[in-house]
Amino acid sequence: xxxxxxxxxxxxxxxxxxxxxxxxxxxxxxxxxxxxxxxxxxxxxxxxxxxxxxxxxxxxxxxxxxxxxxxxxxxxxxxxxxxxxxxxxxxxxxxxxxxxxxxxxxxxxxxxxxxxxxxxxxxxxxxxxxxxxxxxxxxxxxxxxxxxxxxxxxxxxxxxxxxxxxxxxxxxxxxxxxxxxxxxxxxxxxxxxxxxxxxxxxxxxxxx
Amino acid sequence: xxxxxxxxxxxxxxxxxxxxxxxxxxxxxxxxxxxxxxxxxxxxxxxxxxxxxxxxxxxxxxxxxxxxxxxxxxxxxxxxxxxxxxxxxxxxxxxxxxxxxxxxxxxxxxxxxxxxxxxxxxxxxxxxxxxxxxxxxxxxxxxxxxxxxxxxxxxxxxxxxxxxxxxxxxxxxxxxxxxxxxxxxxxxxxxxxxxxxxxxxxxxxxxxxxxxxxxxxxxxxxxxxxxxxxxxxxxxxxxxxxxxxxxxxxxxxxxxxxxxxxxxxxxxxxxxxxxxxxxxxxxxxxxxxxxxxxxxxxxxxxxxxxxxxxxxxxxxxxxxxxxxxxxxxxxxxxxxxxxxxxxxxxxxxxxxxxxxxxxxxxxxxxxxxxxxxxxxxxxxxxxxxxxxxxxxxxxxxxxxxxxxxxxxxxxxxxxxxxxxxxxxxxxxxxxxxxxxxxxxxxxxxxxxxxxxxxxxxxxxxxxxxxxxxxxxxxxxxxxxxxxxxxxxxxxxxxxxxxxxxxxxxxxxxxxxxxxxxxxxxxxxxxxxxxxxxxxxxxxxxxxxxxxxxxxxxxxxxxxxxxxxxxxxxxxxxxxxxxx
Numbered sequence: 001x002x003x004x005x006x007x008x009x010x011x012x013x014x015x016x017x018x019x020x021x022x023x024x025x026x027x028x029x030x031x032x033x034x035x036x037x038x039x040x041x042x043x044x045x046x047x048x049x050x051x052x053x054x055x056x057x058x059x060x061x062x063x064x065x066x067x068x069x070x071x072x073x074x075x076x077x078x079x080x081x082x083x084x085x086x087x088x089x090x091x092x093x094x095x096x097x098x099x100x101x102x103x104x105x106x107x108x109x110x111x112x113x114x115x116x117x118x119x120x121x122x123x124x125x126x127x128x129x130x131x132x133x134x135x136x137x138x139x140x141x142x143x144x145x146x147x148x149x150x151x152x153x154x155x156x157x158x159x160x161x162x163x164x165x166x167x168x169x170x171x172x173x174x175x176x177x178x179x180x181x182x183x184x185x186x187x188x189x190x191x192x193x194x195x196x197x198x199x200x201x202x203x204x205x206x207x208x
Numbered sequence: 209x210x211x212x213x214x215x216x217x218x219x220x221x222x223x224x225x226x227x228x229x230x231x232x233x234x235x236x237x238x239x240x241x242x243x244x245x246x247x248x249x250x251x252x253x254x255x256x257x258x259x260x261x262x263x264x265x266x267x268x269x270x271x272x273x274x275x276x277x278x279x280x281x282x283x284x285x286x287x288x289x290x291x292x293x294x295x296x297x298x299x300x301x302x303x304x305x306x307x308x309x310x311x312x313x314x315x316x317x318x319x320x321x322x323x324x325x326x327x328x329x330x331x332x333x334x335x336x337x338x339x340x341x342x343x344x345x346x347x348x349x350x351x352x353x354x355x356x357x358x359x360x361x362x363x364x365x366x367x368x369x370x371x372x373x374x375x376x377x378x379x380x381x382x383x384x385x386x387x388x389x390x391x392x393x394x395x396x397x398x399x400x401x402x403x404x405x406x407x408x409x410x411x412x413x414x415x416x417x418x419x420x421x422x423x424x425x426x427x428x429x430x431x432x433x434x435x436x437x438x439x440x441x442x443x444x445x446x447x448x449x450x451x452x453x454x455x456x457x458x459x460x461x462x463x464x465x466x467x468x469x470x471x472x473x474x475x476x477x478x479x480x481x482x483x484x485x486x487x488x489x490x491x492x493x494x495x496x497x498x499x500x501x502x503x504x505x506x507x508x509x510x511x512x513x514x515x516x517x518x519x520x521x522x523x524x525x526x527x528x529x530x531x532x533x534x535x536x537x538x539x540x541x542x543x544x545x546x547x548x549x550x551x552x553x554x555x556x557x558x559x560x561x562x563x564x565x566x567x568x569x570x571x572x573x574x575x576x577x578x579x580x581x582x583x584x585x586x587x588x589x590x591x592x593x594x595x596x597x598x599x600x601x602x603x604x605x606x607x608x609x610x611x612x613x614x615x616x617x618x619x620x621x622x623x624x625x626x627x628x629x630x631x632x633x634x635x636x637x638x639x640x641x642x643x644x645x646x647x648x649x650x651x652x653x654x655x656x657x658x659x660x661x662x663x664x665x666x667x668x669x670x671x672x673x674x675x676x677x678x679x680x681x682x683x684x685x686x687x688x689x690x691x692x693x694x695x696x697x698x699x700x701x702x703x704x705x706x707x708x709x710x711x712x713x714x715x716x717x718x719x720x721x722x723x724x725x726x727x728x729x730x731x732x733x734x735x736x737x738x739x740x741x742x743x744x745x746x747x748x749x750x751x752x753x754x755x756x757x758x759x760x761x762x763x764x765x766x767x768x769x770x771x772x773x774x775x776x777x778x779x780x781x782x783x784x785x786x787x
Contacts, residue, residue: 044260052278053271076618103272146614165622166596169594170592170593171273173626175267179266186589188553192425192555192557
């Protein structure tokens, strides 16, 4: 997607103007200008990329109810365990808020999926997903968490839950907490000497 | 003062080079080191990997965690540009789907490329099946330049003695990763040749070079390298050439046309300064185009004059024709036996560790020529998309308790699955020879201009049965190998309905052939020195001169040809055949 398309898709030219107006209020100008200058000086990034990121960060997509629902869902998908914290500990909902602005194709499936979930819960429990009891939420999730055995009428919910699961995994395992949890130990200068001897032995690959 | 004034420079350069990628960079390097006063025009921004590389950044340092929203190969990838550029469209003819990747930056696409550095073989230059036109040069003629490129830039690999995959002057290759050992083992059983990779990454110190440090194995060549441990034209050619004091680089200079005099000789170029939108004209004794295969063709076709009414260097009418990109198809999956594997740093180099050269005899096959295979996988840094489609993995293998699990899920068990599958992935991608055809071409769209008012390219490209059959063979080979090593395929298995996953032309970013060389001026635009038949002080040094690409990536051949052309220019100047 090129710059103009992506800005247009998000209506961000209008939002940028709003940000500029906000910046012109007394007292706000100085800090915002300093932030702009800092942003513009990012090495290796084109000016339009910095401008686009700033516009995305200034925009808001999900409302408070949607964000609260996303937070509950993300912690159901990736809870705290003995090894690391939960999705919300890793600020997964904030990542999802950003990524749907960045990749507008996610917007309708996410917004519509959340609405689908609430309507299901209202019909079943007379409560939205967020306001349903923990037991009711799990009952609902059980119906949409397994895409290969999903019942008729639940497929749309399963598609939404799969997207939510993917975004939660992306958001969690790309944080410092998530990378540590996985045990990824690269991204540091080193000397690659090949697969360690004990690992070669484990897989019988000594002579390959 | 007239605001539409064209700014004309009084300086006449010994040479003007359009473009700073592999071709432009190499000719600039050779000419500047020989004392020529050279001007290089680059359509994009200044880029120095030392300062601008996103190398060693963590995924959380990108708000999109490295997603490819703005940069097609991810947020940390080095390329400024992509398949679409704002304000610089291209169009299609007859439902073509040609995808044109442009990097607008110093060094061009060499900043992010895969560094897989391959020589074309004797039969790639002079074919034995009679199916395609021959190059006007042989492998033996270009070999000394491949050798010099190897020594100048540095390349790892092993001497294998495979005729179609000529050996170079190699540094030690990186050892295979664990998943690559599984591939090697399976390939042997299936009769597929696997050799160590060949890449322009310094696995050893480069002799007589103090500007570049050896690789420190972060596996991130695509981000470009701050210590210049791999080949980018910016770090290895252009910036060193500027240091000679003989090369001037102007960035954000989008060249509009090549200017010629009444006699038809090139006198300079006109360009628009993208930052001010001002028009400039600069003069040079020799004009060298290294703008990329399609951009150089566009430039020639847009350079019409009384002496060159069909566009410059186009009396033959071949400019734009014979466009061809490598074929490409891929398959990916995971190795269940690698679940719960021990963690260690397996980043390795950012190019390939192992490689399959074409291994079969076409006499027994229903398609001509062949393809090579590149392999992927390993314990790589997580990024956007990590764990995506887990429901295609965690329902396919037994859980820790030995029982099958329902695919998908949530909670503590799912969280554990993400850990278990980390580093189990394996991928295979074929890159093959596409036949150069007159009917596949780019031309000037008669109606459309870009935001600088420059007429744009229109593409006409169709794959033929030869390429489709090759893709089918790739898919069959990959599936057999996956099966042999016990991998579970997770990507879509392509069939006849979608041409066996054959990528749209342009997607492999090996497009070549649009200003081809040849001995016959009626059938080619350039002679065997990449010098225009119709304009002796005009040269093309990118992939446009390729007559027929082999199943090898183009960069090493671009570098060798450009070096050869630059040395020819110097020799011709000495003989006073060029001024």
